[in-house]
Amino acid sequence: MASGEKRIVVAGAGSIGCYAGGCLALAGRQVVLLARPRIEAALRQGGLRISDLEGRDRLIKPEALGITADPAAALPQADVILVTVKSGATQEIAALIEAHARPDAIVVSLQNGVDNADRLRAGLGQRTVLAGMVPFNVVLSPDGELPLEVRRASDGKVMIENSDGLANLLDVEGFAVQTHRDMKAVLWCKLLMNLNNALVALSDLPLARELADRRWRLILASQMDEALRAMKACGIEPARTAGLRPALLPKVLRLPDWLFKLLARRMLAIDPEARSSMWDDLQRGRPTEIDDLQGAILRLAEKAGTPAPIIRRVAALVHQAEADRRGAPGLSPDAVRA
Structure with a gap:
């Protein structure tokens, strides 16, 4: 999976989603953040600041970000969809992916709880859905503060189910990713x-x-x-x-x-x-x-x-x-x- 060619959509760009998408964009990945209108407006106005415990503090200007609140604009172009919505919105995002995304897009659940990948599979038929786990906290800056900042507040590596080359695509500075053979555990x-x-x-x-x-x-x-x-x-x-x-x-x-x-x-x-x-x-x-x-x-x-x-x-x-x-x-x- 060539990193420069694959298009990644972050479906649910809140704190975790903005942090993941920001790190990926800074590493040169093609990323679109699918966000709520409130987040979209803040990103378009002030850009995105990415910081962490290791002392990194990086700014992405608004013009360098791919941002939309429209699923029909973001999802059709996705090769990989990172689902970072809250558990209660899983069925809603599954319906949007089913309606707008290509059948060959790989869907990765980066959500809390133990059942969200299964819920996505139930709503997405034959599409490839992988479970993932984000171990760290991300702090989102208060409403109205610009640029919008997401700060990784603890440590750890993201884990995902094994898929050919996907971990290499997602494993970037500030957002370390590895595979695990038993994601349910x-x-x-x-x-x-x-x-x-x-x-x-x-x-x-x-x-x-x-x-x-x-x-x-x-x-x-x-x-x-x-x-x-x-x-x-x-x-x-x-x-x-x-x-x-x-x-x-x-x-x-x-x-x-x-x-x-x-x-x-x-x-x-x-x-x-x-x-x-x-x-x-x-x-x-x-x-x-x-x-x-x-x-x-x-x-x-x-x-x-x-x-x-x-x-x-x-x-x-x-x-x-x-x-x-x-x-x-x-x-x-x-x-x-x-």
């Missing part, structure tokens, strides 16, 4: 870590501060215990993707603060202002991905007949915050456990 491991998204949203704390507080880590560890119990009962073995075996994560999270900070330096190597996408959704009054994160474990636990009271409580609190539409509620650990 990778996605279940990522889901374990994503159980913390709700705690960041409920606490209204930056991710680094929340993880540095053992009271919050104990809640995360309890959620992971419930998730691992349900996975084991259903024969699911999450992949080992970040050093530790997934089964050891709850034990590490329960360590005293001083020891956790000493042993989990990589986990705490996060931009001090980074929060979770679920926090951002609550702040903007949008539906969250709670039903695809905690909800996926609750469905698995029901199937397995295993208890998941902490996950159920966290999910209920996020649903309440969605209904209240007052942003992140700023709860204490005790209020979450109550």
Whole structure:
């Protein structure tokens, strides 16, 4: 797959999509960002700034960006479609791809949750759909700030299912990509870590501060215990993707603060202002991905007949915050456990 000839469309250019597409464009790939009108307008006015923890700080001027809010303008030209919409929009984007994209376009899901590639396949018939996983957080600059900035706030390599030459096409500076033979196992491991998204949203704390507080880590560890119990009962073995075996994560999270900070330096190597996408959704009054994160474990636990009271409580609190539409509620650990 010759990198200079393949056309990439990023379907859902929010924080992750703009970061991925920006890095690809800076590396000389042919990229079009399919974005919501709000993002399109900001990019056309001020361009796109790409930064990360390693000190890169790069600007793409508006005239150098391929941007549109029109699926009929973007999708027909795509050789590769990177799907970066929220889980709740998966069926909608599948319908747009089916209506406008060529049958031979390769579709890659770079979304949270474990089922989105399957949902895309269900809506796209015989098209090639690959699962992928983005391990890092991306911080999007506030509305009205120009140029629009996306900052990679943590580390890690993107993983995708193996496809001839695709990883080489997508593997560029600032956006490292590799293949993995068992993406389902990778996605279940990522889901374990994503159980913390709700705690960041409920606490209204930056991710680094929340993880540095053992009271919050104990809640995360309890959620992971419930998730691992349900996975084991259903024969699911999450992949080992970040050093530790997934089964050891709850034990590490329960360590005293001083020891956790000493042993989990990589986990705490996060931009001090980074929060979770679920926090951002609550702040903007949008539906969250709670039903695809905690909800996926609750469905698995029901199937397995295993208890998941902490996950159920966290999910209920996020649903309440969605209904209240007052942003992140700023709860204490005790209020979450109550």
